[in-house]
Amino acid sequence: MMISSTLTRRGVVAGMAALGLARPAWPGTPVGLQLSWLHSVQFAGSYIAQDRGWWRESDLDVRLMQGGPNAPVEPPVVAGTALVGISAADYTASAVAQGADFRIIGVAMQKNPFVIASLPANPVRSPADLAGKRIGMAIANTPVLRALCSLNAVDFDAIRIVPTQYSAQPLIAGEVDCLLCWETDLPVAMAVNGVECLTMLMADHGYAVHSQTYIATRDSLSARRKELLALMQGEIRGWNDYRADTDAAARLTLRMFPDAGLDEETQKLQAARQVPLMFSDLTEAQGFGAWDEASVSANIETLAHLGYKVTTDLWDRSILDEIHAR
Amino acid sequence: MTPRPGLIGAILLLIGWQALAMELSLGLILAGPLEILRWLFEHSGLVARALGRTASNAAAGFLLGNFAAIFCAAIAVLWPRLQDLVLGLALAGFCLPLIAIGPILRVLMGPGEGPQIVLAALAVHFTTLAALLIGLRAVPAVWLDLVHSYGRGRFSELWHLRARAALPYLFAGLQIAAPAAFLGAMVGEFTGAERGMGVLTIRYMRALDVPALWSVALVAATAAMLAHAAIGALARKLLREDPPLLLAPPRVPAARSSLLGPVILAIAVIGLWAAAIRLAGLSPFFAKGPAEVAAALFHDPALRDGLMRALGQSAGLAAAGYLAGLAGGAGLAVLVTLRPGAAGFVLPLALALRAVPIVTTGPLIVLLLGRNALGTVSLVAIMIFFPSFIACLHGLRQAPGQILDLFRVHAAGPLAQMLHVRLAAMLPAFFAAARMGVPAAILAVTVVEWLVTGRGLGSLMALAASTSDYRMLWSAVALVTVIAMLCHAGVAAIERRVLGVYAPEQMRP
Numbered sequence: 001m002m003i004s005s006t007l008t009r010r011g012v013v014a015g016m017a018a019l020g021l022a023r024p025a026w027p028g029t030p031v032g033l034q035l036s037w038l039h040s041v042q043f044a045g046s047y048i049a050q051d052r053g054w055w056r057e058s059d060l061d062v063r064l065m066q067g068g069p070n071a072p073v074e075p076p077v078v079a080g081t082a083l084v085g086i087s088a089a090d091y092t093a094s095a096v097a098q099g100a101d102f103r104i105i106g107v108a109m110q111k112n113p114f115v116i117a118s119l120p121a122n123p124v125r126s127p128a129d130l131a132g133k134r135i136g137m138a139i140a141n142t143p144v145l146r147a148l149c150s151l152n153a154v155d156f157d158a159i160r161i162v163p164t165q166y167s168a169q170p171l172i173a174g175e176v177d178c179l180l181c182w183e184t185d186l187p188v189a190m191a192v193n194g195v196e197c198l199t200m201l202m203a204d205h206g207y208a209v210h211s212q213t214y215i216a217t218r219d220s221l222s223a224r225r226k227e228l229l230a231l232m233q234g235e236i237r238g239w240n241d242y243r244a245d246t247d248a249a250a251r252l253t254l255r256m257f258p259d260a261g262l263d264e265e266t267q268k269l270q271a272a273r274q275v276p277l278m279f280s281d282l283t284e285a286q287g288f289g290a291w292d293e294a295s296v297s298a299n300i301e302t303l304a305h306l307g308y309k310v311t312t313d314l315w316d317r318s319i320l321d322e323i324h325a326r
Numbered sequence: 327m328t329p330r331p332g333l334i335g336a337i338l339l340l341i342g343w344q345a346l347a348m349e350l351s352l353g354l355i356l357a358g359p360l361e362i363l364r365w366l367f368e369h370s371g372l373v374a375r376a377l378g379r380t381a382s383n384a385a386a387g388f389l390l391g392n393f394a395a396i397f398c399a400a401i402a403v404l405w406p407r408l409q410d411l412v413l414g415l416a417l418a419g420f421c422l423p424l425i426a427i428g429p430i431l432r433v434l435m436g437p438g439e440g441p442q443i444v445l446a447a448l449a450v451h452f453t454t455l456a457a458l459l460i461g462l463r464a465v466p467a468v469w470l471d472l473v474h475s476y477g478r479g480r481f482s483e484l485w486h487l488r489a490r491a492a493l494p495y496l497f498a499g500l501q502i503a504a505p506a507a508f509l510g511a512m513v514g515e516f517t518g519a520e521r522g523m524g525v526l527t528i529r530y531m532r533a534l535d536v537p538a539l540w541s542v543a544l545v546a547a548t549a550a551m552l553a554h555a556a557i558g559a560l561a562r563k564l565l566r567e568d569p570p571l572l573l574a575p576p577r578v579p580a581a582r583s584s585l586l587g588p589v590i591l592a593i594a595v596i597g598l599w600a601a602a603i604r605l606a607g608l609s610p611f612f613a614k615g616p617a618e619v620a621a622a623l624f625h626d627p628a629l630r631d632g633l634m635r636a637l638g639q640s641a642g643l644a645a646a647g648y649l650a651g652l653a654g655g656a657g658l659a660v661l662v663t664l665r666p667g668a669a670g671f672v673l674p675l676a677l678a679l680r681a682v683p684i685v686t687t688g689p690l691i692v693l694l695l696g697r698n699a700l701g702t703v704s705l706v707a708i709m710i711f712f713p714s715f716i717a718c719l720h721g722l723r724q725a726p727g728q729i730l731d732l733f734r735v736h737a738a739g740p741l742a743q744m745l746h747v748r749l750a751a752m753l754p755a756f757f758a759a760a761r762m763g764v765p766a767a768i769l770a771v772t773v774v775e776w777l778v779t780g781r782g783l784g785s786l787m788a789l790a791a792s793t794s795d796y797r798m799l800w801s802a803v804a805l806v807t808v809i810a811m812l813c814h815a816g817v818a819a820i821e822r823r824v825l826g827v828y829a830p831e832q833m834r835p
Contacts, residue, residue, distance in 0.1 A: 068519065070516035095794035
């Protein structure tokens with residue numbers, strides 16, 4: 001009886017897809033979208049576009065390529081395995097400095113998700129509160145903290161960095177006073193474990209780095225423009241639907257990736273918490289993924305604090321403008 | 327029927343574990359057996375699918391790596407002049423840092439299971455080849471003379487004599503390879519795999535899901551141990567005698583006093599590296615050849631200083647853990663031999679724990695011991711401890727019976743036997759473990775640095791990959807590989823001097 005109850009059509013299709021047997025029945029152009037991390041609601045807008053067949057409608061067969069802790073985004077985009085990658089302005093700037101010819105063609109996270117998380121008994125509400133605190137963070141993020149300090153005239157040397165890599169445990173155990181992490185991961189993990197923490201969004205204190213940016217090579221912008229337009233059109237539609245019902249987006253994520261080890265409550269909370277980062281007055285006026293000149297110059301300034309020299313050429317609005325002009 | 331002491335010990339261990347986990351302050355670090363059982367029950371489908379995927383990739387890599395090892399061993403026996411080169415290339419492959427070549431393989435092979443399978447294959451190739459080459463030589467010279475007197479050549483010799491003699495050694499190699507393949511597949515999953523035990527580990531580490539993390543670690547460890555045990559059982563069935571526990575790998579090429587061998591090997595490695603990049607048509611953005619790496623190392627002081635600083639951080643921890651693990655392994659083996667009653671309990675436990683994949687347990691051990699130097703050193707030591715303990719124990723038992731009888735006749739106690747006979751008999755095994763431990767120590771220290779402490783070479787390599795600093799990444803790969811091979815050669819040189827005095831029979835070509 002087990003077998004007949006599990007042999008639904010979707011189950012069979014999913015099973016065949018898992019075995020790599022299913023080939024798309026539609027004659028779409030295959031393109032890859034390289035995600036920056038493991039499957040989660042962080043990319044749910046793309047899942048909605050995939051699930052509702054919006055890419056298929058425009059003859060696009062999109063392969064969502066999962067990222068991971070040891071899976072850099074930029075090389076597959078350079079190699080052409082992926083048409084578009086989900087990067088961030090600092091990583092893109094770094095790759096461009098190493099010779100990659102990237103353009104940012106869309107910005108999913110208007111506000112950078114980096115926060116300083118602390119417990120209510122010993123709060124960090126503004127950068128000035130950091131003085132004298134022990135902060136748990138990945139050593140790799142030292143430039144991020146340094147940039148925040150110089151943007152807010154805080155003495156960097158008055159902060160004690162404790163290398164903790166990416167874990168909330170040292171904050172809960174009292175080994176550190178605060179954590180440098182993303183608004184949407186460790187604070188969510190703590191909340192699900194019953195620990196409420198305060199978060200100070202670095203973007204509210206001058207740390208302007210576009211995150212979850214869509215990148216493509218300049219070659220693709222001229223040679224594969226049609227596919228880029230169709231891909232971004234699907235993304236825009238997907239993320240607008242995501243915003244309308246984040247719980248449904250979380251459920252879809254769990255349904256599409258049953259093997260990712262995701263927890264529904266965590267995903268719902270994360271989905272809700274990333275909305276204020278992705279949607280703003282600017283996207284209200286100009287649509288999902290857009291940016292303006294002021295935010296670009298703020299990015300250029302913050303990137304300079306991080307050690308990257310970029311110009312406005314790094315951003316290319318032609319794809320978004322063409323979609324919105326339709 | 328009285329219950330066995332091992333059973334009572336296991337039950338006490340479980341109760342103690344549960345009590346410790348129920349201590350509130352440890353609740354965010356340690357999950358007890360009851361929580362683990364409940365979690366596994368609730369997530370049985372998820373874990374089964376993840377395990378299936380990781381195990382099938384590990385199995386594919388296991389087959390690939392071992393077939394390649396058998397092929398290379400056949401070449402080395404048929405054309406003995408090539409042996410040094412074949413073994414040297416295999417050693418170079420074994421010394422490559424898994425963390426750094428993962429992303430490179432992902433770029434080369436695209437989405438799918440490719441990197442997982444290749445990393446699993448790389449993790450097993452050298453150990454099996456090393457075991458096979460000893461086995462293929464374990465043939466009495468008179469038998470070879472017999473084959474030659476019939477006018478048959480090296481191929482008949484290989485087919486009729488050497489292959490059969492090598493079987494027990496092959497199985498011993500395969501037994502070590504099974505858990506290694508599992509670990510390789512898990513590390514490969516960090517490069518963007520859709521599902522598997524490695525993916526779940528990363529997920530639960532971030533989510534602070536302690537019961538899930540311990541459950542996944544336990545299942546992965548059990549799977550690796552079962553594979554280890556299954557091959558042991560298969561070998562006992564097929565061979566009707568125990569496979570030799572210990573592998574005494576043959577001398578490495580660098581062991582020759584002539585400089586020609588290492589020079590030929592270096593030329594071969596550099597040639598293969600440059601040719602692979604050119605033939606695969608890789609983008610110069612991420613594929614850096616030997617010339618670029620040399621230029622980076624010699625003409626870019628900033629890159630070199632960063633690399634050297636990271637190397638300095640890692641080297642001390644790796645060396646301390648390596649020496650502690652070796653000393654601990656040899657020391658416990660001596661103690662267990664002096665008190666034989668303990669061996670029955672300790673040996674199966676050590677054999678099993680040797681198979682536990684470091685990727686899942688590493689973060690847990692550091693969570694328990696702290697994110698300081700002690701945690702990292704302990705983890706490296708644990709990684710070295712089990713293989714050297716097993717090897718040394720086996721070596722201590724190789725002491726010639728007649729000599730021990732002579733000691734007993736003269737009423738010399740176990741301590742005198744240990745000092746005068748057994749320790750010398752242990753040396754070949756000890757040094758074999760010491761040589762194999764070099765890449766293991768580097769793997770352990772880089773994995774802990776990358777996943778937990780964020781310092782040293784492990785962190786540098788991961789950071790270089792994420793910020794597109796491919797010159798740094800390839801330079802780190804080259805430097806770590808060269809250092810691992812030099813350390814391996816250094817241990818082999820000490821081994822040669824010591825064995826030349828204490829175990830000259832091991833020095834036969």
